[in-house]
Amino acid sequence: xxPDQWIDGWKAPWTTVRAGGSCxxxxxxxxxxxxADFVACSGWGSFVCPHAxxxxxxxxxxxxxxxxxxxxxxxxxxxFRAPSPQVRLLPEYDVYMMAFxxxxxxxxxxxxxxxxxxxxxxxxxxxxxxLVPVDGIAGSLGAKEAAAPSxxxxxxxxxxxxxxxxELRREAERIGAFLGLGCVLSMDPS
Numbered sequence: 001x002x003p004d005q006w007i008d009g010w011k012a013p014w015t016t017v018r019a020g021g022s023c024x025x026x027x028x029x030x031x032x033x034x035x036a037d038f039v040a041c042s043g044w045g046s047f048v049c050p051h052a053x054x055x056x057x058x059x060x061x062x063x064x065x066x067x068x069x070x071x072x073x074x075x076x077x078x079x080f081r082a083p084s085p086q087v088r089l090l091p092e093y094d095v096y097m098m099a100f101x102x103x104x105x106x107x108x109x110x111x112x113x114x115x116x117x118x119x120x121x122x123x124x125x126x127x128x129x130x131l132v133p134v135d136g137i138a139g140s141l142g143a144k145e146a147a148a149p150s151x152x153x154x155x156x157x158x159x160x161x162x163x164x165x166x167e168l169r170r171e172a173e174r175i176g177a178f179l180g181l182g183c184v185l186s187m188d189p190s
Contacts, residue, residue, distance in 0.1 A: 020055060020058065020059060022042070023038060023052070023055045023056070023059060024059055024074065026038050026041060026042075027056075027059070027061065027072065027073060027074050027077070028074065028077060031071070031072065031073040031074065031077060032064055032066045032071035032072060032073050033071060033072060033073075034069070034070070034071055034072065035049045035050075035052035035053040035055075035056055035072075036049050036052070038052045038055070038056075039051075039052050056072050059074060060074065060075040060076075061073060061074055061075060062074075062075050067105075083135070083136065085135050085163065085167075086134075086135065086136075086167060087132065087133070087134050087135075087139075087164050087167035087168045087171055088132070088133050088171055089130070089132055089142045089168075089171050089172060089175055090130060090131045090132070090133060090142065091130055091142075092120070092127070092128050092129055092130055093127055093128065094127075094131075096133070097126050097127045097131065098127050105137075106126075106133075106136070106137060106138060107126050107131075107137075107138045108137065108138065111131075111138045111139065111140065111141070112126070114140065114141050115129050115141065118141060121141075126138070129141055129142075130142035132168065134164050139164075168185065169185050172185050
């Protein structure tokens with residue numbers, strides 16, 4: 001659909017004040033980020049990196065180095081929380097996977113192999129699979145919830161430690177309670 005051809009007086013969204021708000025929220029949520037990251041996330045057809053770079057400049061961003069890549073944060077958003085150890089169960093198409101472009105850093109080779117053997121992962125990649133990130137890095141594939149007690153977890157590419165297993169159990173119970181389901185935590189392939 002081309003709103004510029006269907007709506008008289010159409011103005012591209014990035015020319016409005018609202019686009020600046022979208023960009024600010026994007027940087028607060030996903031920063032440090034690059035203009036190309038915002039372009040990919042925006043879904044605005046003819047929006048290109050120079051437009052995004054102009055928006056970054058207008059918002060008052062600061063350039064920082066992240067793994068030898070030039071990235072940006074809002075000038076007043078330099079307080080990053082210290083990483084905390086955690087285990088999560090992510091559904092397919094979770095924003096953590098969808099927004100993260102350097103997936104080789106996020107998904108180690110053994111987990112990529114599990115994804116390649118997954119029916120949906122084979123065609124759509126990591127974003128289409130449920131993942132179990134341990135301290136932000138994918139540790140295994142997750143299982144699907146069901147109407148009966150659900151199972152959480154598939155065999156991890158390396159056995160999780162006691163802390164990770166306890167956190168995985170808490171995460172599974174939290175999600176099970178939210179869904180109104182019991183939860184059975186399984187670390188075996190069956």
